Amino acid sequence: MTAPLSPALQSRVDDFIAAKGLRRTRQRDVIIQAAFNTTDHFTADELWERARRIDPTSSRATLYRTLSLLVESGLLKEIDLGRDQTYYDPNFVDHPHHNHLICLDCQKVVEFEDIHMSLLEDCITRRLGFRPETSSVRIEASCDEWRLKGSCSRRRA
Amino acid sequence: MTAPLSPALQSRVDDFIAAKGLRRTRQRDVIIQAAFNTTDHFTADELWERARRIDPTSSRATLYRTLSLLVESGLLKEIDLGRDQTYYDPNFVDHPHHNHLICLDCQKVVEFEDIHMSLLEDCITRRLGFRPETSSVRIEASCDEWRLKGSCSRRRA
DNA sequence: GTTTCTGCAAAGGTTTTGCAACAAA
DNA sequence: TTTGTTGCAAAACCTTTGCAGAAAC
Numbered sequence: 001m002t003a004p005l006s007p008a009l010q011s012r013v014d015d016f017i018a019a020k021g022l023r024r025t026r027q028r029d030v031i032i033q034a035a036f037n038t039t040d041h042f043t044a045d046e047l048w049e050r051a052r053r054i055d056p057t058s059s060r061a062t063l064y065r066t067l068s069l070l071v072e073s074g075l076l077k078e079i080d081l082g083r084d085q086t087y088y089d090p091n092f093v094d095h096p097h098h099n100h101l102i103c104l105d106c107q108k109v110v111e112f113e114d115i116h117m118s119l120l121e122d123c124i125t126r127r128l129g130f131r132p133e134t135s136s137v138r139i140e141a142s143c144d145e146w147r148l149k150g151s152c153s154r155r156r157a
Numbered sequence: 158m159t160a161p162l163s164p165a166l167q168s169r170v171d172d173f174i175a176a177k178g179l180r181r182t183r184q185r186d187v188i189i190q191a192a193f194n195t196t197d198h199f200t201a202d203e204l205w206e207r208a209r210r211i212d213p214t215s216s217r218a219t220l221y222r223t224l225s226l227l228v229e230s231g232l233l234k235e236i237d238l239g240r241d242q243t244y245y246d247p248n249f250v251d252h253p254h255h256n257h258l259i260c261l262d263c264q265k266v267v268e269f270e271d272i273h274m275s276l277l278e279d280c281i282t283r284r285l286g287f288r289p290e291t292s293s294v295r296i297e298a299s300c301d302e303w304r305l306k307g308s309c310s311r312r313r314a
Numbered sequence: 315g316t317t318t319c320t321g322c323a324a325a326g327g328t329t330t331t332g333c334a335a336c337a338a339a
Numbered sequence: 340t341t342t343g344t345t346g347c348a349a350a351a352c353c354t355t356t357g358c359a360g361a362a363a364c
Contacts, residue, residue, distance in 0.1 A: 021318090022318080022319090023317090023318060023319065023362085023363050023364070024363080025318090025319065025320080025362075025363070026362090027319080027320070027321095028319090044353080044354080045353085057320095057321090058320090058321090059320070059321045059322075060321090060353095060354085061320075061321065061322080061323095061354095061355080061356085062319080062320060062321075064353095064354060064355070065319085065320090065355090080237040084352095085353085086353095101281075101282060101285060101287060103287060104290060110285055110287075112281060112285060114277070114281055116277055117274075117277055117278075117281070120271070120273055120274055120277060121274075121294070121296055124258075124269060124271055124274070124296070125258060125296050125298050128258060128267055128269060128298075129300070129301045129302065130258060130260060130267075130296075130298035130299060130300055130301060131298055131299045131301065131304070132296055132297075132298050133261060133297045133298055133299055134296075134297045135294065135295065135296040135297065136294070136295050137278070137292065137293070137294045137295075138292065138293050138294075139278055139281070139282055139287075139289055139291075139292040140289075140290045140291045140292065141282050141285075141287035141288055141289050141290055142287060142288045142290055143286070143287055143288075144286045144287060144288065145286065147288070178342095178343085179343075179344090180337085180338050180339070180342090180343055180344070181338080182337075182338075182343090182344065182345080183337095184344080184345070185344090201328080201329080202328085214346090215345090215346095216345070216346045216347075217328095217329085217346090218329095218330080218331085218345075218346065218347080218348095219344080219345060219346075221328095221329060221330070222330090222344085222345090241327095242327095242328085243328095
């Protein structure tokens with residue numbers, strides 16, 4: 001579990017650290033590695049668990065402080081999956097305009113990108129007298145597979 | 158500040174109370190009245206303040222319990238305005254498909270509805286193998302008025 | 315050496331809950 | 340009466356913060 005960051009990502013991290021006059025520490029490296037190791041969304045606590053598997057000494061305080069920095073830098077985004085907790089999404093670096101579909105049957109989260117959606121948002125926003133900056137779309141849906149077959153490849157139980 | 162609920166709304170409230178075998182209490186009436194008195198979005202605490210202006214004896218516990226019921230019944234929806242707190246939106250009863258645009262300059266929240274958006278979401282969702290249930294779109298934008306005139310009719314300061 | 319960062323533990327803020335008294339049906 | 344509801348206070352949760360020691364530069 002010591003897969004290094006991609007060069008592009010590492011370079012964005014380095015740039016951010018340099019621009020803000022921050023220091024590169026073992027704890028930050030571990031947390032960033034844990035965050036970008038996979039494309040899964042995660043809560044603060046899940047990320048803490050993952051980071052501790054790499055290095056058991058990291059603290060929650062540092063985790064939260066690092067999360068703030070990553071969100072501020074744009075490397076990570078907070079997303080609202082309609083659950084109780086805040087989730088973080090590491091995939092905006094590669095796909096800056098994606099959105100989320102959440103299956104109410106199997107809880108699966110599907111990321112999608114659609115140029116028509118972006119254009120339409122732009123159009124709506126300008127007509128209202130604003131200039132679009134960012135947007136997020138969350139679709140909650142039910143699973144065809146679950147409805148038709150009574151089972152779902154993604155459903156856990 | 159004792160404006161009664163609209164008949165349509167009152168009837169939906171009554172239906173919900175009857176269907177769940179709940180009781181109609183003074184505290185619930187007051188909270189519901191405070192929630193639907195205006196079309197403003199509010200936090201739990203803001204609603205508590207409003208309710209106390211009508212009847213100062215209501216407690217936070219009852220407020221939270223009533224909020225849960227209203228959300229469960231569909232009369233109220235939790236919305237994510239990108240701020241720290243959860244906001245509640247009382248306008249879904251009249252406009253079940255509306256979305257939100259938030260101005261980054263003046264913090265104004267504009268509600269909009271767009272049939273093309275709904276159709277596109279439907280299309281995207283089905284193509285991914287799901288059936289759409291609900292969706293929410295949040296657009297963050299900057300204010301033309303503020304950018305062009307250096308002032309904004311909605312900006313407080 | 316300076317300055318920033320970390321971990322701990324305590325504090326903050328919001329929401330939930332157990333329980334005895336109370337009120338609706 | 341019976342059953343659901345309320346208010347209180349405590350608990351639960353997640354996140355932030357003050358501070359002294361440790362680590363980066």
